[in-house]
Amino acid sequence: MNRREAIFQGAAFAAAAALGLTLPVRTWAALPLPAGATDAEAALLDAIGETILPTTPDSPGAGSVGIGRFIFMMAAECQPADAVAALRRGLAEIETASRSNSGGAFAGLPAPAREAVLLAYEKRAAAETARGATNPFRLIKELTMFGYFTSEAGATQALRYEPVPGGYRGSVPLRPGDRSWAT
Numbered sequence: 001m002n003r004r005e006a007i008f009q010g011a012a013f014a015a016a017a018a019l020g021l022t023l024p025v026r027t028w029a030a031l032p033l034p035a036g037a038t039d040a041e042a043a044l045l046d047a048i049g050e051t052i053l054p055t056t057p058d059s060p061g062a063g064s065v066g067i068g069r070f071i072f073m074m075a076a077e078c079q080p081a082d083a084v085a086a087l088r089r090g091l092a093e094i095e096t097a098s099r100s101n102s103g104g105a106f107a108g109l110p111a112p113a114r115e116a117v118l119l120a121y122e123k124r125a126a127a128e129t130a131r132g133a134t135n136p137f138r139l140i141k142e143l144t145m146f147g148y149f150t151s152e153a154g155a156t157q158a159l160r161y162e163p164v165p166g167g168y169r170g171s172v173p174l175r176p177g178d179r180s181w182a183t
Contacts, residue, residue: 027065028069041072050064090139121137122137
């Protein structure tokens with residue numbers, strides 16, 4: 001291989017990588033876990049995400065888009081330094097509360113029991129979080145919403161989707177029961 005071929009192949013590789021980054025994400029399951037995070041913790045976050053945004057007849061739930069890996073990646077890359085530690089502590093507390101209150105692992109509980117565990121944990125976490133410290137459950141909820149509605153399933157099935165470019169319509173009336181727009 002000569003220098004010209006190496007430069008050409010390098011440019012082709014860079015272009016393919018850039019194109020891959022702009023393609024829509026179907027699920028977040030392909031994201032790597034940050035150091036220290038486990039697949040079991042990501043699966044627990046998937047179950048928590050599914051409880052926050054459950055599957056409906058019209059759209060998949062947050063667990064089906066691999067929200068756990070998204071939450072860990074965003075906490076590691078875009079949140080304060082203590083976010084991953086707070087997130088892991090919150091997961092351990094949720095699992096402990098689930099086992100002590102309901103007698104089983106969080107992921108194995110029926111939906112109403114999972115909701116009860118999360119509601120109790122949310123109240124306790126809000127009361128215990130010191131001013132300025134990361135509230136693990138608030139972080140989980142925020143990143144679940146963000147990750148779900150930026151995934152392909154959330155943007156196209158849970159929201160009405162019109163690909164860009166589209167015409168500008170400044171005022172679109174909503175009827176009761178209509179979904180919000182994603183563009």
